[in-house]
Amino acid sequence: xxxxxxxxxxxxxxxxxxxxxxxxxxxxxxxxxxxxxxxxxxxxxxxxxxxxxxxxxxxxxxxxxxxxxxxxxxxxxxxxxxxxxxxxxxxxxxxxxxxxxxxxxxxxxxxxxxxxxxxxxxxxxxxxxxxxxxxxxxxxxxxxxxxxxxxxxxxxxxxxxxxxxxxxxxxxxxxxxxxxxxxxxxxxxxxxxxxxxxxxxxxxxxxxxxxxxxxxxxxxxxxxxxxxxxxxxxxxxxxxxxxxxxxxxxxxxxxxxxxxxxxxxxxxxxxxxxxxxxxxxxxxxxxxxxxxxxxxxxxxxxxxxxxxxxxxxxxxxxxxxxxxxxxxxxxxxxxxxxxxxxxxxxxxxxxxxxxxxxxxxxxxxxxxxxxxxxxxxxxxxx
Numbered sequence: 001x002x003x004x005x006x007x008x009x010x011x012x013x014x015x016x017x018x019x020x021x022x023x024x025x026x027x028x029x030x031x032x033x034x035x036x037x038x039x040x041x042x043x044x045x046x047x048x049x050x051x052x053x054x055x056x057x058x059x060x061x062x063x064x065x066x067x068x069x070x071x072x073x074x075x076x077x078x079x080x081x082x083x084x085x086x087x088x089x090x091x092x093x094x095x096x097x098x099x100x101x102x103x104x105x106x107x108x109x110x111x112x113x114x115x116x117x118x119x120x121x122x123x124x125x126x127x128x129x130x131x132x133x134x135x136x137x138x139x140x141x142x143x144x145x146x147x148x149x150x151x152x153x154x155x156x157x158x159x160x161x162x163x164x165x166x167x168x169x170x171x172x173x174x175x176x177x178x179x180x181x182x183x184x185x186x187x188x189x190x191x192x193x194x195x196x197x198x199x200x201x202x203x204x205x206x207x208x209x210x211x212x213x214x215x216x217x218x219x220x221x222x223x224x225x226x227x228x229x230x231x232x233x234x235x236x237x238x239x240x241x242x243x244x245x246x247x248x249x250x251x252x253x254x255x256x257x258x259x260x261x262x263x264x265x266x267x268x269x270x271x272x273x274x275x276x277x278x279x280x281x282x283x284x285x286x287x288x289x290x291x292x293x294x295x296x297x298x299x300x301x302x303x304x305x306x307x308x309x310x311x312x313x314x315x316x317x318x319x320x321x322x323x324x325x326x327x328x329x330x331x332x333x334x335x336x337x338x339x340x341x342x343x344x345x346x347x348x349x350x351x352x353x354x355x356x357x358x359x360x361x362x363x364x365x366x367x368x369x370x371x372x373x374x375x376x377x378x379x380x381x382x
Contacts, residue, residue: 004303011300015310018293022317025191028198029324033167033251038147039154044074046132047153052081052122053140056088058173059257061095063143068100072149081108081126083118089140104131115227123223136211142168143255152211155248162216162245163237166209166254167193169329173257181258181266182333183342187322190253192288197249201284205237205247208254216240231276253329267349274353289350293317294343318343 049067057063067078080093093107110125123137136152138144155164169190170182196202210233217223220239226232237247260266278285293314300307318339326332334342 008300008303008307011296011303012307012310014290015293015297015300015307015314018291018296019310019313019317021195021291022191022293022314022321025195026317026320026324028194029191029321029328032194032198033253033328038150040073040150041154041157042073044072044150045134045153045157046075046077047072047134047136047149048077048079048130048132049149050079050081050123050126050130050135050137051140052119052126052137053087053089053093054082054118054122056092057141057257057259059143060089060140061092063141063257064092064096065099066144066146066148067138068096068103069146070144070149071146072153074153075104075132076149077104077106077131079106079108079126079129081110081122083109083111083113083122083125085109114224117227117229117232120223120227120229120232124227127217127223130214133214134211135214135217136209137207138209138254139207139256141173141257141259142208143171143257145252145254148254151250151252152209155250156211156213158248160244160246161248162212162240162243163205163247164209164211165205165233165237165247165249166252167204167249168206168208168256169253169325169331170333171255171257171331172333174259174261176334177262177266178258178260179334180338180342180345181260181269182256183322183338184270184346185256185258186325186329186331186333187318187339187342188292188346190325191321192291196284203237203241203247204249205233205240207233208256210236212236212240216245219243230272231280234280255329255331258333267352270349271352271356274349275356278353285350285353289347292343292347292350294340295347315340 051064051067070076082089090107097105106129108126108129112125114121114124134153134156136149152164152166155161167190168185170185172179172182193202193204220236225239226235229235240247260269297307297310297314301311319336322336322339
């Protein structure tokens with residue numbers, strides 16, 4: 001058997017395995033998400049929402065407004081934090097205060113820096129203003145339904161649970177490139193996490209939501225313990241699990257607003273994401289790249305036309321995933337005919353994740369270590 005024949009068999013086998021995985025992912029999404037109704041605690045504990053902000057994102061006011069409009073029975077406080085008094089995000093907070101004067105809102109403006117991670121530094125400065133013992137931290141680009149807080153707090157109250165995180169689907173907020181980015185989240189990232197949960201291979205803790213008690217936060221060292229870690233959400237999840245607690249993942253999604261206005265912004269964002277994941281979970285990262293069947297089907301078809309049916313099978317399987325996600329989340333981030341281009345881009349950025357050692361984040365060039373810790377490359381090279 002020639003080398004070309006062996007290569008063709010390998011590519012075809014990877015494509016078949018990827019198609020099978022994608023079909024299983026579609027089924028997993030149907031069976032996992034949207035299967036449980038919100039159950040309110042009685043009495044509902046008081047909650048402080050921590051929202052670190054940086055800049056005026058396209059849908060920031062609407063995103064923040066969703067947290068104010070929660071149908072939650074307990075007391076709520078929202079703490080917003082920025083590091084710059086001129087941060088444009090403060091305008092959205094001011095609007096929110098004006099529209100909802102009765103809501104308990106605190107705004108922290110503090111430029112003191114704690115470590116290399118700007119978001120965590122912000123949280124270190126904000127935590128002192130939190131009034132309540134149940135803390136819910138969410139990124140500024142997250143949008144939620146009115147029963148979000150009820151669901152999250154109920155999950156946190158379950159026995160053995162130390163924290164709660166939320167799955168998320170993508171939503172393009174800044175034009176075509178942001179919609180393409182949203183497709184990567186909805187049709188790539190989300191199904192892979194659902195499959196990991198179903199197979200017992202994933203233990204996610206994501207910036208979309210981290211809910212925990214003040215007691216748990218203090219026990220893992222507070223936010224300051226994660227000040228030099230890029231994937232602070234992942235690290236918090238690891239720390240919570242050390243004493244045997246569980247990070248719960250309720251069966252619903254929140255929306256992640258993608259704001260990439262250009263291809264270069266999309267590449268920079270997803271490359272940072274890929275490098276971080278590869279550093280933290282190299283085998284999982286490799287596996288995720290190998291179950292993307294389209295590149296392998298195309299390569300096999302380029303060698304021998306007998307593989308052309310694999311391309312059709314790939315398109316059908318990926319379409320099944322997209323339809324499942326869109327039906328469950330009641331969204332459609334982009335046209336389905338974009339999917340092949342999205343999958344090729346995903347594979348290219350997967351390869352880039354092996355080649356890049358430092359990433360751009362909020363104007364800084366950061367070097368990512370094997371443990372996920374970060375250092376400013378400019379300072380490190382000085």
